[in-house]
Structures are given as structure tokens and as C-alpha cells.
Amino acid sequence: MSAPADRANLEKGLRDALSEATGRRGQTVVSVTVPFECEDPIATVFASRRAGEPFFCWEQPDRNLRLAALGRVHEVTSRGPDRFVEVAADCAHLSGDAVLCGEGGFTTGPVWTGGFAFHDDKAESGEEPAWSSFKPASMILPELAIQSSDAGTFITANLMVAAGREPEALIEAALGRIAGLVHPELPMIDPHPTVAPVIESVRSPEAYEQSVAAAVERIRAGEIEKVVLAREVVVRAGSAHDPAAIFGALRIGFPSCFNFCAGTGEAAFIGASPELLVRCAGRGVSTVGLAGSTRRSSDPAVDDHLAQQLLSSGKDRGEQAVVVKRIVKALSRISVWVEAAEEPEIIKVANIQHLGTPVYAQLAQPRTAIELAGLLHPTPAVGGEPWKKARLVMAEVERMDRGWYAGPVGWMDGSGDGEFCVALRSALVRDREAHLFAGVGVVADSDPAAELAETEIKLGALLPLLS
Secondary structure: OOOHHHHHHHHHHHHHHHHHHHOOOOOEEEEEEEEOOOOOHHHHHHHHOOOOOOEEEEEEHHHOEEEEEEOOOEEEEEOOOOHHHHHHHHHHHHHHOOEEEOOOOOOOOOOEEEEEOOOOOHHHHOOOHHHOOOOOEEEEEOOEEEEEEOOEEEEEEEEEEOOOOOHHHHHHHHHHHHHOOOOOOOOOOOOOOOOOOEEEEOOOHHHHHHHHHHHHHHHHOOOOOEEEEEEEEEEEOOOOOOHHHHHHHHHHHOOOOEEEEEEOOOOEEEEEEOOEEEEEEOOEEEEEEEEEEEEOOOOHHHHHHHHHHHHOOHHHHHHHHHHHHHHHHHHHOOEEEEEEOOOOEEEEOOOEEEEEEEEEEEEOOOOOHHHHHHHHOOOOOOOEEOHHHHHHHHHHHOOOOOOOOOOEEEEEOOOOOEEEEEOOOEEEEEOOEEEEEEEEEEOOOOOHHHHHHHHHHHHOOOHHHHO
8 A cells, every 4th residue: 555544544444344244144245445556557466466366457558547457356157158148147246235435446346357258158169278267258356456547546455255254354365465566567578588489370371261262152152241260370489478578568559459468377368459349338338340451551641541442442341331230230229329420430550450430329228348248249340240150150161269369358347337348469378378369351252362461460469579
């Protein structure tokens, strides 16, 4: 804590909240929030995490918004087609019965962090060992959550109160954990001095082009309208990849993106996604239809020319319209109104530019951020259209375990508000091995060689940092 007064305020808040919760039956969440002096919550969590424990980092530098979580008080997991509904209900139940003390920042009460695999059940794609520590659905209530924004910096301590747990022991453990936090800067990437990384495609580039060609045939035959096909590249380094250093590079290179890292203790899933899946604040919902992309150029005139080519591309505009149409249709069923921009805009990140259409809605009834993520996932930007048929084509021609790649990753607070991104431009890091993923939307006039080249551009977000 920054001063004796802050520790005293936290301790008093914990005692008051525990006093209220102790007499209840069953498990009760206690969540206490106080101001906190911390230059960089992300760096603090990376440096303070214990071996084997989960952690979570979320940042969008351009919004001056950071959320970092450490440890696990409780975890809600599920699998199968109802996983979003089940996880949302369990999180909402525990949050609704929580005893709260203090407030501040952009969240309310206990904040759940985590994500969801792309597919309903990992068994569908073969139980790839690299993803073994990531469940099909996992939202964690951390021991500590530190957030910073224009509203200031705050720390939330979460406790789970149940019969047989001594309040004094819970308080001392929480205070001791906070006192043990360290606050260095994020490290720099430090590659092995003599051993060069080895980079290989899990499936050859030629095999990927063949998959695209097979999908195009099925689209032209009228079986589906669109399918997204991803590929995987593995980087084996001479020393362990450092997620903290990778995150530090991403925040500098991709300040407009959702920079995220979900760590399980065994591995870390890290990325810089340009795509918002859903942001929920009360009954207000915002999202973006993102599809169609082209490269960037260091020459401003060429960069603008590439953007104009993207805006006038019939193939990319058509692909993007499919995404927006599906999002609007899904939200219309539960909203008073839904509004999408008439024309897409250019969304530029460091190495690529996209077509994006903002979509806003006003819900007819309250819904949680997790429920809305389940309603929208997967959009045609990462899945296909129509999805029930496209998922079969994807399974047959993509032939890879996506794990959490292209799934929803994010957070939800005690009121049900929150935000989830689509986990793109991402890598699964385990010791010296990193698995990178990139996909493209395949439509009737897709060219296999051009689609392969687009995956190379997208892989360029993380590949230089890992190799």
C-alpha cells in the first residue's frame, strides 16, 4: 500500500465486509476496493505472480485503460454448447450475493477475467496438448485486481468466505499478498545470444493453399457463403519466451488494440487484437464488424492508396457486409434498437489495416457481457456463414486445434458490465515454444496465394517479437 492510511482503510473494509458475510450460509464473495499507488498494474502482476498461479492482463493504451489480475479465489468453468449461459449464470450468482466495500475506477465489485475456446468442446478439434491448461470456458475471480484509467488507480481484494475459514487468517493473507507486490518496469525482449529460433508451419504453405482452394470450391458450389481458415506457425527458441517482455513490446507497437495475456501457470495466451467482440455498459452495447484487410506502408501516400483500394474492393466489402449483417441480426432479437454505420471505415494498426463498421444497440432487458459474448461468437469474421454448415467445412479443411485463438477473451464486473475482444494476432507461449495463429476469410473469389500472403501479414504482428 502507498501509506499506512491506505492499509488501514483496506483492513477496515475487509473487517466490515467479513463481519457481514460471516453469518451467511454457503460461500460468499467479499470484494473490497481502495485507491492504490501503482505506476503500471500490468508490470506489477507480471513481476508478482507466483509459480503455477493464473494471472490476467488487459490493456488498451489509447484509452488509458489497464486491468491486471493475480491469483484465483474461485473459477467458473464449463464446456459444450451452453457454456456461455452456464458461466454467465454462475458468475452473476456469486457477484449478486457478494458483500462489497469501497468503489472506484471503471468496474463495479468483483471482476471476473478469462476467456473461451473457439469451439464448444475441445474434443471437437483433437485435444491439442499445447492447450491442455486452457479450459473450453474459464472465468476466474482473482485474489487481487488492479485497474487504472483516467478515473485513477484502484486495487480490489477478493475473498471467499465459508464455514470453517477464519476471518483473521483471510485478512492477513490478503494484506500480506498486497504487501508482497513488486513494481518494476516490464522487461525488454532478450533473445538467446547464440541459438537462433526455429520457425516452422504446422501445415506447409502449399497445404494451406490447397485448403483455401477446397473451401472456394464448396463456396462456389453453393454449400456455404464464407468460411474463415486459420494456420499455425511454431517458433522454438533457444531460451524461454518471456510473456512480460512480449506484452511490453505489443503495448508499444499496437496502442489502439486490445493487448491481453491470460496465464494458467503452465502457459500464457498473449496477443494484440484489433477486434472488439462486445462492450456492455448497462443496457448499452457496442461492437464492431471487422473484416477485409490489406498491408500498411511507411509512405503515407501509398498507405492511403492501399486504404482506398480496400474500401473499393468488392470482395472485401462483401465479406465485411456479411459480418455486419449477422451482428445486427443477432442483436436485433434482444434490443430496443440496433444501429450500424452506413459505410465501413478504415481501422489502422501497426502492420495492417481493416474495414470496420461500428454497431451500437440498446438492450430490451439487462444482459451480462458474457451472455452477449456467447450470443455473438463466432461472428463471420472468424467463423463463417451460415455457421452451422461453415463449421463442418472448417473442421474438414482447416485441420487444427484453435484452442482459445479467435475465441472471446476479456472481463466482466459484478454488475455484468465488461468487454471481450476476439483473440486475434495471438500466440500460445509455453517455455521455449510459441504457437502463432492467423486466419483469413475465404469467399467465392478468394485467391489461395493471396490468402496465404494475408496470413503472413497478420503473423507479422507477433512473429518478429518471438523470432
